Amino acid sequence: MKVEIHKLFEYLLETASDEPPECFLGFSMADPPALGVYLPDLDPGLKLDWNGLSFQGLPVLRTRVIDQAGLAGACTPDDVLITAGTAEANYLVFRQLLEPGDEIVTDSPGWPQAGVMARAIGARLVEVPRREADGWALDPVAIAAAITPRTKLVFLTNPNNPTGRLIPEADLRAIAAACDRAGVWLLVDKVYAGLEWSGPRPPSIAGLYARGITTGSVSKALGLQGIRTGWLITPDKALLRDALILRENASEIMNILGEHIAEIALRPDRLAAALTATRAAAQRTLRKLDDFIAATPRLSWKRPEAGLIGLARLDGIDSDALAHRLLESPYRTFVLPGSAYGQPQHIRLGVGGGAAARLEDGLARLADCLASWPSA
Secondary structure, rough: OOOOOHHHHHHHHHHHOOOOEEEHHHHHHHOOOOOOOOOHHOOOOOOOOOOOOOOOOOOOHHHHHHOOOOOOOOOOOHHHHHHHHHHHHHHHHHHHHHOOOEEEEEEEEEHHHHHHHHHOOOEEEEEEEEOOHOOOOHHHHHHHHHEEEEEOEEEEEOOOOOOOOOOOOOHHHHHHHHHHHHOOEEEEEEOOOOOOOOOOOOHHHOOOOOOEEEEEEEEOOOOOHOOEEEEOOOOHHHHHHHHHHHOOOOOOOOOOHHHHHHHHHHOOHHHHHHHHHHHHHHHHHHHHHHHHHHHHOOOEOOOOOOOOEEEEEEEOOOOHHHHHHOOOOOEEEEEHHHHHHOOEEEEEEOOOHHHHOHHHHHHHHHHHHHHHHOOO
């Protein structure tokens, strides 16, 4: 099984250099906190080995994961496997469930990991389109219609990555019912959960469906991408064990420092305060983006309902050409082309990263670049 690069990561590799961009318009995570924030709660005598208690992850951390996911009473800490971020959690599921010839149903635009893994395994990717004219909504009837006798897994992100559109609870239950009728697994990546701007936080699928799998991490809403700590939640003990076995042959065990920092970050009082701060900062930035897009010719968007990113439409401009031009002098500004998600007439705009992103400077440079772009 050879895993090929997807366009999103290829672009990130291209832009990583000794002279990084000065401004970032695509930050997809909260302003990262400093290690010192957690030092008062860390034991300086902590041995930097595995947790010594459970191969599934620090028990108290797994309890925090269940609580933050709203799954207390529906699932238990024994239904949780701690992983090296959401990406590894998804990877473990793809590798242990999919075989050559299977079908995986996903949405488009959506997180490209599903397509990368399907091609590597020899499975067939079936994409259900989200339409911009419908506000990027996902039609549960279309998901149900895409399921065939060869379908093994449905993979979705909620909020959607990259549009920020939510799947409401009623639609989520309808999709779960369609999966149940066909005996299909349903994996919902909730890496942006907790950052909902319109409507309530949808429930976790692991608490709604016996073959439901919820993945997530502390990376996005809490800005803790660097500690590589996420989770996989499922009531299916056989799948959880299969994921644990595969992880043993990859990252093997979790890093103990990451587990302890994540546990501190997910304590109810700290989590509530961090989410409040992230939400306030993100909503201020979203208002700036709304104003900027409304005032900028050749740009429009469907405002994200949740999360820290959205897709903005370019009028007659190729996203790859624009993104590469912005990296050059005098702009030195990073923006992710929508082609990374199969949307070449869009760019991804993010509201994370804090002051280090230099958002306002980046927007001014984007406006200058667009103003100088040749007419269609």
